Amino acid sequence: MDFQAIHDRLVAIDAPGLVRAELPREPNKKEKDPGRSGESYVVVDSARMVDFLLACRDDERLDMKLLVDLSAADPAVDDENFWVLIQLLSIEKKHRLSIKAFLPKDNARMPTATAVHRGAQWHERECAEMYGITFEGHPDPRNILLPDDWVGHPMRKDYEFPTEYHGISCE
Amino acid sequence: MVEAQKYKPSMQLSDESRVLPSGEREFMLDVSTADLEVNMGPQHPATHGVMRVLLRTDGELVTGAQPHLGYLHRCAEKIGENVEWLQYLPYTDRYDYLSAMNNNLGYSLAVEGLMTGLEIPRRATLIRTICAELNRVASHLIAYGTYGLDIGAFTPFFYAFREREWIQALFEKICGARLTYSYIRIGGVFNDTPPGWLQEVGHFCDVFEDKWREYYDLLVENHIFVKRTADIGVISAEMALDFGLTGPMLRGSGVDFDLRRDMPYMAYGEISDAGAFDIPLGRGEKGTLGDCWDRFYVRVAEMMESIKIVRWCLDAIEPGPVLGDVPKVIKVPAGEGYVGIENPRGELGHYVASSGGKVALRCRVRGPSFTNLAVLEDLMPGTLLADSVAIIGSTDIVVGETDR
Amino acid sequence: MEQRPFLDFLETLGPPAWVPEWALWLTAAGLGVGLITTIISLIALFSIWLERKVSGHIQCRYGPMYAGGWHGWAQTIADGVKLMMKEDMIPTGADKPLFVIAPAIVLSSIFGAMVALPLSYGFYFAQMDLGIFMILALGSTTTIGVVMAGWASNSKWSLYGAMREAAQVVAYEIPLGLALLVPLMALGTFSLLDASHAQAGFFGMNWAIFQNPAVLPAFVIFWVAALAETKRAPFDLPEAESELVAGFLTEYSGIRWSFFFLEEYAAMFLMSVVAAVFFFGGFESPLTWAAREAFGSNTHIVVQLVCFGTIVIKGFIGVFLMMWLRWTLPRIRIDQVMTMGYKYLTPLALACVLVAAIWEAILSLF
Numbered sequence: 029m030d031f032q033a034i035h036d037r038l039v040a041i042d043a044p045g046l047v048r049a050e051l052p053r054e055p056n057k058k059e060k061d062p063g064r065s066g067e068s069y070v071v072v073d074s075a076r077m078v079d080f081l082l083a084c085r086d087d088e089r090l091d092m093k094l095l096v097d098l099s100a101a102d103p104a105v106d107d108e109n110f111w112v113l114i115q116l117l118s119i120e121k122k123h124r125l126s127i128k129a130f131l132p133k134d135n136a137r138m139p140t141a142t143a144v145h146r147g148a149q150w151h152e153r154e155c156a157e158m159y160g161i162t163f164e165g166h167p168d169p170r171n172i173l174l175p176d177d178w179v180g181h182p183m184r185k186d187y188e189f190p191t192e193y194h195g196i197s198c199e
Numbered sequence: 200m201v202e203a204q205k206y207k208p209s210m211q212l213s214d215e216s217r218v219l220p221s222g223e224r225e226f227m228l229d230v231s232t233a234d235l236e237v238n239m240g241p242q243h244p245a246t247h248g249v250m251r252v253l254l255r256t257d258g259e260l261v262t263g264a265q266p267h268l269g270y271l272h273r274c275a276e277k278i279g280e281n282v283e284w285l286q287y288l289p290y291t292d293r294y295d296y297l298s299a300m301n302n303n304l305g306y307s308l309a310v311e312g313l314m315t316g317l318e319i320p321r322r323a324t325l326i327r328t329i330c331a332e333l334n335r336v337a338s339h340l341i342a343y344g345t346y347g348l349d350i351g352a353f354t355p356f357f358y359a360f361r362e363r364e365w366i367q368a369l370f371e372k373i374c375g376a377r378l379t380y381s382y383i384r385i386g387g388v389f390n391d392t393p394p395g396w397l398q399e400v401g402h403f404c405d406v407f408e409d410k411w412r413e414y415y416d417l418l419v420e421n422h423i424f425v426k427r428t429a430d431i432g433v434i435s436a437e438m439a440l441d442f443g444l445t446g447p448m449l450r451g452s453g454v455d456f457d458l459r460r461d462m463p464y465m466a467y468g469e470i471s472d473a474g475a476f477d478i479p480l481g482r483g484e485k486g487t488l489g490d491c492w493d494r495f496y497v498r499v500a501e502m503m504e505s506i507k508i509v510r511w512c513l514d515a516i517e518p519g520p521v522l523g524d525v526p527k528v529i530k531v532p533a534g535e536g537y538v539g540i541e542n543p544r545g546e547l548g549h550y551v552a553s554s555g556g557k558v559a560l561r562c563r564v565r566g567p568s569f570t571n572l573a574v575l576e577d578l579m580p581g582t583l584l585a586d587s588v589a590i591i592g593s594t595d596i597v598v599g600e601t602d603r
Numbered sequence: 604m605e606q607r608p609f610l611d612f613l614e615t616l617g618p619p620a621w622v623p624e625w626a627l628w629l630t631a632a633g634l635g636v637g638l639i640t641t642i643i644s645l646i647a648l649f650s651i652w653l654e655r656k657v658s659g660h661i662q663c664r665y666g667p668m669y670a671g672g673w674h675g676w677a678q679t680i681a682d683g684v685k686l687m688m689k690e691d692m693i694p695t696g697a698d699k700p701l702f703v704i705a706p707a708i709v710l711s712s713i714f715g716a717m718v719a720l721p722l723s724y725g726f727y728f729a730q731m732d733l734g735i736f737m738i739l740a741l742g743s744t745t746t747i748g749v750v751m752a753g754w755a756s757n758s759k760w761s762l763y764g765a766m767r768e769a770a771q772v773v774a775y776e777i778p779l780g781l782a783l784l785v786p787l788m789a790l791g792t793f794s795l796l797d798a799s800h801a802q803a804g805f806f807g808m809n810w811a812i813f814q815n816p817a818v819l820p821a822f823v824i825f826w827v828a829a830l831a832e833t834k835r836a837p838f839d840l841p842e843a844e845s846e847l848v849a850g851f852l853t854e855y856s857g858i859r860w861s862f863f864f865l866e867e868y869a870a871m872f873l874m875s876v877v878a879a880v881f882f883f884g885g886f887e888s889p890l891t892w893a894a895r896e897a898f899g900s901n902t903h904i905v906v907q908l909v910c911f912g913t914i915v916i917k918g919f920i921g922v923f924l925m926m927w928l929r930w931t932l933p934r935i936r937i938d939q940v941m942t943m944g945y946k947y948l949t950p951l952a953l954a955c956v957l958v959a960a961i962w963e964a965i966l967s968l969f
Contacts, residue, residue, distance in 0.1 A: 052534060062555055065313045066536030093440040096539060097548050101561035104554075113550060113563065115537050119440065119454060122461045126537055147443025150573045158276075173269040173602055182277060237759045244845045259763075259937050349845050351836060351934025357662035423837060423933045584763070585936045588846045 029089075029123045031068040037090055038070065043083045045076030050128070069126035074112060074138040077129055081144045084116055084125065092116035092125060095145035098152060100131075100159045105185045110136055110159055131161060140166040158183035234262055241270045245349055245588040248598030252575065254587065261587050264579035266572060271602040279562025284310055284529040285385060287562065292379035294566055295600040297341050300334035300370075301542045303383035308464060309538040309549035310385045313531045322519040323387035324466050325512045329400060330373070330382060332505040332512075336407070337366040338543035339498045339505075342595040346495055347418050349592035350427050355418045362410055365403055372396055386525035401513050404506050411503055419499055428495060429486030432578045432590035436489065439574075446545025447501065448571045448594065451481035451494030458541040466512070475511040476504040491593035498543075498595065530557055544568050544595055566600035609635045609728075635718075635728050643717050643869050646915075648679045650868040653919070654926050655679075661930045682861075689857035694757055697854065701755035706855070706862035709748030713869045716741035720876055721796045723910040724886060724901040734795045735787070738877060739780060742832065745866060746772045749841065749851050752863070756854035764850025767937060768841035771831055774944030775838075779828035781952035785821035785959040786811040786881040795877075799885025807892030810884035817959035822882045824952050826924075829874040831944065834867065836929035840937055868922075875921025876914060883917055886910035 029037070035049045049070050055063030072080045084092040096115040103111060114127040131138055140163040141148040152163045153172040160181035163169065171178060180187055191199050240251035249270035255263035275294055279287050291306045292299040304327055311317055344359030367377045372393055374382035382389050418424055434444070439452040449456060457478045459467040470476065479500030481493025535552035545567025552561040571594050579587045609631035618627060652667070655678065659666025671677025693702055719734035721727035731737055746768055753765020787793060789811050790801040802809050812818045831838040842850035852863055879885065886909075894909040895901065901910075935943075 055532070062533045065315050065532045065534035067312065069535075094445075095443045096445070096546060097537070097550065097563070097565040099550065099563045099565070101552060101563070103552075103560055111561075113537075115539070115548065115550070115565070117539075117546075119456045124462070124537075124539075145443060146441045147570055147573060150569065171269075173272045175269070182274070185280075235759060243848060258766075347933065351839070351843065351845060352932065353658070354662050354930050357664065361663055418933075421933060423935055426939060427933060427936055583936060583938060585840075585843070585846050585934075 029121060031125075034090065034123060034125055035068075035070060037087070038084075041083060041087055041090075044079040045073035046080065047071040047073055067126060069128050072127050072129050074129035074131050077112070077114075077127075078139045078141055078144060080127070081114070081116070081141050085144060089121070090125075091118045091120050094119055095141065095147050095151075096124075098141065098148050098155065100155045100161055100183070102159060102183060102185045108132060110161060112138065112155070112161070114141075136161040137164055138162075139164050142167060157181065160184065239587075240267075245591055246598070247345060247591070247596060250572075250596070250598050250601065252579075252587075252591070254579070254584075256584060259583045259585075261579050261582050261584060264576055264587065266575050268569075268572075268598075268601050271598045273599075273603065275564060275603040276562055279559050279564075281558065283557050284531055284559065287559070288384065289379065289381045291564075292381055293599060294564060294603045295338075295542060295544065295547070295568065295597045296378055297597055298334050298338040298543045299378065299380045300330045300383060301338075301540065301547060303381060304331050304465075305538065305540045305542065305547045305549050306551075307383050307385045308540060309536060309551045310529075310531060312536040312538050313534045313551065313553055314385075314529075315532060317386060317523050317525065319387055319523050320520045322391075322516060323521040323523070325516045326388050326392060326521060327383050328466050328470075329397075329509050329512045329516075330370070330380075330388075332508045333366050333369065333400070333403075335505045335543045336502050337363045339502045340366075342498050342543070343414060343418065343495075343502075346592045346595070347424075349588050350424055352418060352421070352424065355414065358410070358414060358417070362407060365406075369396070369400060369403065372399075384522065384525075385529060387520075387522035389522075391521045397513055397516065400509060404510055404513075407506055408503070411499075411506075415499060419496060425485045425492060427585070428491040428589055428593070430490050431486075431582065431586045432491045432593055433487045434489040434574060434578065438577070439489070442574045442577075443570050444545065444574060445567050445570065446541065446543070447494055447497040448545060448574075450478065451497045451593075452489035453481050453483070453493075455480055458539060458546060462539075464538070464540055466515075467508075470508055470511050473511065476507045479504065491589050494593045494595075501543075528557060530555070531559075535561075539565070542567055544597065544600070545571055564603055566603055568594075568596040568598070568600040569603075572596050572601050639714060639717055639728055642722075643714060643872075644865065646872050646918075647865045647868040648683070650872060650919075650922055651679045651682075651864070652676065653922065654868070657923065657926045658930045661927070686861040687858050691858070692856050694854050696757035698755040698757065701751050702854075703859075705748045705752035705755060706859045706866075707748075708751065709745045709866045710862045712741045712744035712748065713866045713873065715744075716873055717869065719795060720873065721799070721880075722914060723907045724796070724799070725907050726911065727796065730796060731794060733793045735783060735793050735877070735881070738873065739776075739783070742870065742873065743772055743776055745870065749863075752855065753851040756851070758854050760848045760853045761851050763847050764841040764843070764853070767843075767847075768834065768851065770937070771834075771838065771840060771940055771944070774941055775828040775831035775948070778824050778944065778948035778952040779832060781949065781956055782821040782825035782828060783877075783881060785815065785817050785955050788956075788959045788963050789815040789818055790881070795880050795885070798880050799887060802884045802887045803892075807884065807887045807889045810887065811882050815959050815962050817955045817962065818882060821952065821955040821959070822878065824948050824955065825878060825882070827943075828948060829878065830925065830928065831940070833870040833874055833925070835871065835925050837932040837935050838940060839929070839934060840940060843934060845934075871922050871925050872918050875925070876918040878921055879914060879917035886913050888913045 038046050051068045052064050052066055084090050094117040096117045098114050101111040101113060109130040109132055112129040112131055116125045140152055150172060152166055155161050156163055157171045157174050158181055234255045234257050237254050237256060238251055239254050240246040241249040251267040253265040253267060254261055275290050278290055288303060291302040295302055340359040340363045344356035347355035370380055371377050373396060374380050374389060434452045436452045436454050439449050439454060460471040460478055463471060479497050481488060481497055485492045531553040533553055533555040537548055537550040539546040539548040547567055548565030550563035551559055554560045578590050613627050613631055656666040667675025667678035669675055670681045693699055716738045718728045719731050719737040749768045750765045753761040790798045792798050792801060802811055834841050842852055852860060891909050891913055894906045898905050
């Protein structure tokens with residue numbers, strides 16, 4: 029299925045939390061729209077993400093059993109939201125779906141997808157330490173790549189690089 | 200709403216973990232004993248780099264395992280947000296340093312996906328395919344050799360390195376580097392092949408086909424090796440999907456999926472339509488479907504398929520330009536996209552987002568080793584110490600990629 | 604008759620009358636110890652060089668090529684010097700006395716076992732009627748040293764290695780001893796010299812494996828068990844470098860580490876010679892037979908030299924076989940090691956003993 033068909037199907041099964049589909053568009057100089065290249069994705073309400081993933085997984089025509097990636101992005105220092113980016117893949121039907129959810133920076137919490145896809149577990153741990161996003165109900169919310177005592181969330185755009193670590197200067 | 204939590208903490212003394220792989224129950228004396236916690240790593244021959252697995256053992260029996268990562272973390276994603284598009288390319292070499300060509304390719308394809316109107320010359324596409332597949336062979340040769348080492352057979356390692364050395368020499372001829380190539384660029388490849396290079400690749404394919412048979416007989420069908428790996432570390436197809444495993448790990452569990460055939464990129468669709476290559480699958484030939492042997496077999500069999508792809512490309516390649524119309528300083532239009540390619544270890548995904556400038560907004564790397572490693576926590580409890588080494592080896596991780 | 608080769612040798616020199624007898628005894632003992640240490644060290648040094656060359660050629664490389672000139676013959680010596688120069692390191696948490704004693708125990712027990720080894724019909728350190736018992740007993744004493752080393756290192760990996768060694772040796776002592784009983788029955792002696800005598804005849808080819816149908820299977824069992832005893836692949840679990848870092852050797856370095864290494868190669872040679880003596884004719888070969896025919900007696904110097912050459916060559920064939928196996932086979936798992944030892948080799952060895960006994964009983968009827 030191509031993106032349009034997937035989106036139609038999502039609408040048809042009334043996938044929980046589906047907000048809108050975002051398609052690439054040509055730049056429009058009149059409206060000062062820089063345009064958007066790349067691939068299409070759907071925007072999903074972060075609070076209902078788990079239900080959405082479950083719907084995608086269990087619907088027989090979508091059949092997205094594989095969570096390829098779960099990550100986040102911090103678009104800009106002055107942006108209010110983090111993006112949570114999820115890539116789903118269907119082995120049988122051979123299609124992909126990109127999902128984006130917006131998560132307010134001042135309250136970066138969303139339910140964990142571990143119960144739907146266990147593969148999300150480590151990805152969520154990485155997101156949590158790198159962006160400070162709390163995945164509620166995560167079974168093992170420790171740091172994974174960073175040391176346990178690391179201060180701050182390095183992948184945030186406003187992250188200030190530490191000048192020393194355990195007495196070791198790193199300037 | 201959601202089914203009950205499936206997660207089971209791995210570091211617990213569960214009753215099941217005291218059942219030996221053979222099905223016998225561990226005999227518990229009425230003596231108070233404590234399990235021994237032992238750090239496998241960060242400096243340990245079996246962890247293939249600097250990874251640490253905290254093992255809890257009862258004698259030789261592993262009752263719990265907890266991987267600890269991050270010893271090789273080099274902030275690739277953060278660097279990606281701070282350097283120009285082309286400048287980031289050498290960093291991609293460094294995450295999975297055994298298949299740097301594939302990393303270059305994944306990143307280039309992801310960026311090219313955003314650059315509308317950029318056309319990749321056909322010769323460049325075919326050279327990319329040849330390089331990526333040769334690199335896959337080199338990477339699987341390492342997997343073959345080091346897995347032999349893990350099981351205790353030293354000699355196959357040297358044989359594998361002999362052929363890998365040749366591939367590296369080929370790469371050295373084409374780009375001057377032996378490990379970190381940065382050869383596949385945004386828009387094509389860095390330069391055309393030197394004279395006689397394609398013929399030498401053809402010669403390599405001929406020689407390798409003979410050698411491959413030797414390798415197969417030496418290790419894959421070796422009785423002790425089969426005894427050590429069959430029925431160990433069984434990943435069912437369902438579990439593989441649940442954990443998001445990709446690549447040989449997924450195919451070892453019998454799931455017939457390969458991005459090169461099923462979601463083709465570059466010239467793979469054409470090659471696949473021509474029927475030039477097959478996708479080897481684990482069949483549970485020596486034990487249970489999805490055991491260590493199956494995963495290992497898939498890797499070894501894939502080497503031959505890669506050689507077939509290389510041969511197809513050698514037949515199809517024609518002179519022409521090798522680099523598309525790319526400016527010196529690349530500006531990528533605003534947008535975002537995810538491109539996943541079939542790396543030797545699984546799906547290497549690059550999510551790149553641009554705001555229209557010279558620098559990426561987000562450069563996410565989805566390393567297959569990272570995801571594939573998550574399965575360790577579940578596989579290792581209940582095995583013997585030597586099996587846990589076999590399991591780590593069969594995931595074929597590169598720590599540079601788990602940590603990035 | 605009491606065998607005192609070194610004392611007899613000193614007495615033939617005609618020492619002055621004022622030299623007390625205990626001094627002669629001491630000199631003889633010192634001579635013997637010095638000689639045996641030298642010979643065994645030389646054999647071990649050569650074995651180590653051989654291992655590196657053999658593994659090199661199996662793996663499509665040359666092995667050492669520079670030290671000393673011709674094919675790196677001095678590589679082991681250079682390594683030995685380097686190891687001696689290394690800092691003497693004892694881990695902080697280690698049990699120091701045990702840590703220091705362990706390599707000494709390992710080395711001395713294997714050298715002790717060598718005492719029972721005849722090198723020719725007239726050249727031996729001690730003629731023992733129960734020589735093979737001595738060899739087996741002292742050979743397995745090395746395990747105590749290994750367990751000691753593993754425990755004293757205060758490292759978990761070392762402990763694993765030591766425990767594996769203990770379990771493995773206990774499991775394989777039984778088939779080893781039982782398998783040796785078969786040629787002992789066929790030859791009718793426990794003494795290594797007499798065993799060699801018993802295989803003389805038929806152009807030097809009256810070897811034990813041709814004397815009794817159970818000896819060949821017994822040899823296979825013996826060889827497998829000997830591999831396990833000497834910690835050689837595929838039974839190198841006590842040091843299993845890909846699993847246990849280096850097993851009981853993890854915390855050892857420098858000269859102490861080299862002692863363990865020396866022991867390993869000495870044990871390999873010892874086991875090979877035992878196999879040669881009890882299964883493959885000892886000093887007997889067509890060449891020995893021809894030399895004896897030409898020079899008349901076993902005591903002639905040329906015959907002695909031929910005997911010595913024969914046994915050393917047979918021993919190194921065994922050592923080479925062990926190396927060949929090591930660089931070819933993967934390592935087996937601890938439960939498979941145990942299963943093989945207890946469930947298969949022991950009953951098979953018992954069956955061999957039974958067959959051999961019946962065969963000998965039938966032979967004795969005629």
